[in-house]
Amino acid sequence: MSVVARQGIKYSIIGYLGTLLGIFSTFFIFTNDMAFYGKLRLILPAAEMLLPIVVFGLSFSNVKFFHQANQDGKHHNLLSLSLVGIILNFIIFVAAFFLVCEIFPSLKDSKSWEMKSIILPLILVLALSAVLNKYISNYKRIVIPNIFENIVPKIANIGAFCLFFYFMFSQRVAYSFFLGMFILTFFGYLIYANKLEKIKPDFSLDYIKQDQFWKLIISYSFFGFLGNIGNFLATRIDNIMIAEYIGYEANGIYSTVLSIVTIINIPQMGLFNISAPIINKTIAEGDYKELDRFYKKTSLTLFFLGLVLFSCILVGFPYLTDLIKNGALLKEAEPVVWILGSAFIFDLATGFNSHIISLSKYYRFNIIVMLILAALTIGLNLVFIKYTNLNLIGVAIATAISLTIFNLIKIIFNYQKFKVFPLSMEMLYALVLSFIAITVAIITPNFSNSLLNLFLKPSIVLVILMIGNHFLKIYPLDKYLNKDFFRSLTKFK
Structure with missing residues (x-):
């Protein structure tokens, strides 16, 4: 090795x-x-x-x-x-x-x-x-x-x-x-x-x-x-602005919620290290058709796996807060989970858009877009914190808006320069299926024990998503489960 x-x-x-x-x-x-x-x-x-x-x-x-x-x-x-x-x-x-x-x-x-x-x-x-x-x-x-x-x-x-x-x-x-x-x-x-x-x-x-x-x-x-x-x-300004303008306790709540939501980014870990050489090779050879295929494939991988985790978090979060100290404070911040999670899911759906740019001759464009993101994040945070009573929800909205605009700019840029596009119909099917799974889990009668609900609700989501995926063929989980993850990622068509 x-x-x-x-x-x-x-x-x-x-x-x-x-x-x-x-x-x-x-x-x-x-x-x-x-x-x-x-x-x-x-x-x-x-x-x-x-x-x-x-x-x-x-x-x-x-x-x-x-x-x-x-x-x-x-x-x-x-x-x-x-x-x-x-x-x-x-x-x-x-x-x-x-x-x-x-x-x-x-x-x-x-x-x-x-x-x-x-x-x-x-x-x-x-x-x-x-x-x-x-x-x-x-x-x-x-x-x-x-x-x-x-x-x-x-x-x-x-x-x-x-x-x-x-x-x-x-x-x-x-x-x-x-x-x-x-x-x-x-x-x-x-x-x-x-x-x-x-x-x-x-x-x-x-x-x-x-x-x-x-x-x-x-x-x-x-x-x-x-x-x-x-x-x-x-990426760091949120904590500073919350601490400065809202308070330390609010910063602790936001940081805790953020730590929970960022679990959906776990599928990204290590994936870029194996994808970078492939992206670099296709760009160097000018094989943009292959780049588009690989771009869609990796984006769908990140999106689907992230969506599964996010759906489980959404239905389990209220019961998790019942089991931890100061959970009532976290429960009040539940809208932050929905807002930030949705923005992160879209970020996963756009795949390695930044990496495509950074590995090309247009790498300086990433710097420009990142500075735009920073300015947007700071400006929107100030607006929502100072001129609304939304507090942490306002911060979450500001972050979601700036992150979404950030990704949209890169999607447009990559399409213009390389004719590649990360979104696909399979993602829409996955979203609909996820909506159904979350709805069924929410309306399912609760146990009196929060720990049981914490296991039941995400389990319902997982079962529905797996059954739906089996029939709709959204993501090839059979290959994912039967082969090494990174090998299956680069092999399946």
């Missing part, structure tokens, strides 16, 4: 373990104190949203130019200067941060300012780790970095929460543990990178001065910066 295959299998296992850990902690730990969980859910998103400013795309440059620098024996020089660049960027960023807050004193009333003593050092640690993460990927090693990325943040959240809630330590101690886990992660990256190949620090500027190589690095890093900041703004 090749290194890539072994790493891919281990990567998927770690990913699923991380998902299970997240689900367990969401249901049985964080719901005990939504307000403190809301505080924890402000720290990391706030740091990640500002992170691209400090990284400035240098992490991506350590992938893009690694081969060239390695051939010249200067890859350690590139890494060393990148880490120095991160530190210099951080110093400038911190100075600018405090200067802006002095110019606009109202910013000191924000929740982010209140948390600055942990958010700022966390940004530096995450920035240095980001460079080492990408550097390690050049050695085709993704498992250990995946543990650091996927498992450690969950342990940091769980550990900090348990210290505060169960062991009665102060919030300062809990926050210190939280930050400490990421500091340990940075040293873990450093030790692992050094184990792969002994790092020889080299801070000479001679190499990057040759043929003005530094200009090429800065240019590429800038595009990476734009794409990265757009992505983090679009």
